[in-house]
Amino acid sequence: MTNTMPKSLKPRKTPIQERSGQTVEAIFEATIQVLLKDGVKNLTTTRVAERAGVSVGSLYQYYPNKEALLIAMLEKHLDIVGATCQIACRESHNLPLDAMMANIIDAFVDAKMKKKDISLAIAELISEVSCVPMYTQVVKQIEIELTTMLGTLPGVQTEKIPFVVSMMLATMGGATKMVMDRMSPPHLVKRLKQTLQAMFTALIKTELLFT
Amino acid sequence: MTNTMPKSLKPRKTPIQERSGQTVEAIFEATIQVLLKDGVKNLTTTRVAERAGVSVGSLYQYYPNKEALLIAMLEKHLDIVGATCQIACRESHNLPLDAMMANIIDAFVDAKMKKKDISLAIAELISEVSCVPMYTQVVKQIEIELTTMLGTLPGVQTEKIPFVVSMMLATMGGATKMVMDRMSPPHLVKRLKQTLQAMFTALIKTELLFT
Amino acid sequence: MTNTMPKSLKPRKTPIQERSGQTVEAIFEATIQVLLKDGVKNLTTTRVAERAGVSVGSLYQYYPNKEALLIAMLEKHLDIVGATCQIACRESHNLPLDAMMANIIDAFVDAKMKKKDISLAIAELISEVSCVPMYTQVVKQIEIELTTMLGTLPGVQTEKIPFVVSMMLATMGGATKMVMDRMSPPHLVKRLKQTLQAMFTALIKTELLFT
Amino acid sequence: MTNTMPKSLKPRKTPIQERSGQTVEAIFEATIQVLLKDGVKNLTTTRVAERAGVSVGSLYQYYPNKEALLIAMLEKHLDIVGATCQIACRESHNLPLDAMMANIIDAFVDAKMKKKDISLAIAELISEVSCVPMYTQVVKQIEIELTTMLGTLPGVQTEKIPFVVSMMLATMGGATKMVMDRMSPPHLVKRLKQTLQAMFTALIKTELLFT
């Protein structure tokens, strides 16, 4: 058998005709719908197909298996966060610490909060996929951007940046999720940002800077 | 199929007899073994029973269903962390901020790090259960202890404590997991603690204290 | 995942209780029934289970997958033919050529003809399984027995035996199947045996013997 | 090539237009490629179409369903063997027994051996189709030719010919396949022919001839 392959996780084919573009889009939307309504544990390929108004067969024409579908979802959403952070980072090079932090926190938190429910739904996916492939890839990209940005701070101790970056990501991720779980009334979001800024400033001053 | 309300989530009977205690203990150990060796996705009641050296039937005598088993695991583990934190909190009443933070961070991080692999395995469970039932219960207990502890700080703004506590938990949880994922060489743990202390001090000074 | 194993093809567990012995037997019988009635192409695990009066789950408790079931069938039936031939061979050591041939042909043809329909059904299986594992093993055993038997002929050229053995098996197999397909009225069977004997005698005199 | 073919074995329908002929030919080749590379179990209409460089739709324009495609393959290949045997038979009328046997064996074995892998691939098909339709038709034609040929032997017992013919086909088929499975080094092929000749001569002398 040819079945020894570790099972492809990438989408199967790029639609050629126009009709199929619609199908793919419908599947994409349906997946989120199901995720929001039923949760990952109850997300089945059949149910997704149903909600998308297509047949299972169609779903499998574009994604070789369930995991590939989930990964595609994950990828698409992480990309958005990734892109947002990238922009914020690059625009913050050489700014003073305060502005830098404000920018990156704004970008990250807003990206997550904008579609709070989707973010939470997507978060569920992470534990569901052998996400090594590209989840970490997006994260790595963000890490690189953050690292570069922090490197433009005057007087920074370069070799200590990686750990700081990790702390930032872990903290932003955890805290943002916590606020989302708490229903995130707008004022909480504002407060979250302020708090993060205080913490990060302390973090960076302690860890990275002499003065 | 849909999550019909009832379905008890609490262990069926508290082991009274000698033999029962052994069985429950064996199941507990076996669950962790399977979790470590096969992951949540491959954790089946049959496999757990096999590894525990008992029959599935016996397993179901102590836990009404799979979820109850997982919740029991979660509960037991969190209890340890909870108890540790509780002690640390109570011993820190009226201490100066620095010592307070040092104590609670030590307690939390050490509790997690001591059995790193188990902690990670247990973490997988959280996404598996409708964790509302008691996960938050233990967490709530910790929150109360933290709240009380922080309340002993001179000049504190009481109404702002809850948010600070949530931030602390989210941050400690996220950062600790991050370090565990990175294989946690001992020096990283030490650094993690220092960093958390800096961040929490900033957090509390900003949020809770006048001076 | 632990799924990289080439997929076990051997029965799963040997029944311990008595009840399960019945189940296995029922599955066995049902498989043949389905094979006879619907053919391999229409043999599904569900259908087999139904006819056996058990649930699919039960089937999979004893055979890890469909192929394992088919192989078990194949094995059991080939074993019968194998055993029959073995006896005939061992009883024919040192007999004159004529008697030798008569014995082995009798054994082989009768073993096949006795349950003609089952034999034909089983024959279908061969093309269905990656039968390398033990199909050839049984055949090899028969080859060994034939080889040993022929080796007791006086004046035999030992190094030429293997090819002769292969020819015998191919010929007996092909011709027997042909007669079975033709509904095998008893007189045809008798004639088949005589013909085979003439052919094998010529074969052996030409290939193996000086005089 | 078409001209030398006896009309009774001619393909059933000849593609009329240029392009159609190319497409059919491409599908034919592709089917064999897939058969050789992936085996019958993995032969899907889509895969064949892909390899042929046409769409599935086109495939279904020439063959009403999968089985028709497979049967066409079978037919085409058997036709070659059939035609070859037919010629050999007709050229052997009234020849002495030895020459007769030599001719027909040569024709049959060479036809199979020439494209050993294709022959084996095609053999797989037989179990896949409800081969009654035309498999036996080609075989019947060969039987007729053999029968006629054997009828030219002096002193033959006509009513016994059919059985002898069946034995010959079964024996040649089985033995040839056996040698092909064994990788058929050239010397084995030669030996196969010699052996078959000895066996057939014995067969015919025993069954058909007085003297």
Add this chain to the structure above:
DNA sequence: CATGAATGAGGTTTCATTCAT
């Protein structure tokens, strides 16, 4: 005629849970 997206019945397999022994 060609294309290839869409279909969906049906096949294999898993696993939480029950219940007779």
Add this chain to the structure above:
DNA sequence: TATGAATGAAACCTCATTCAT
């Protein structure tokens, strides 16, 4: 009480075939 065989709903996935473009 312990056992483990039996259950069967439900999940994933395939592929021959159709039909709108």
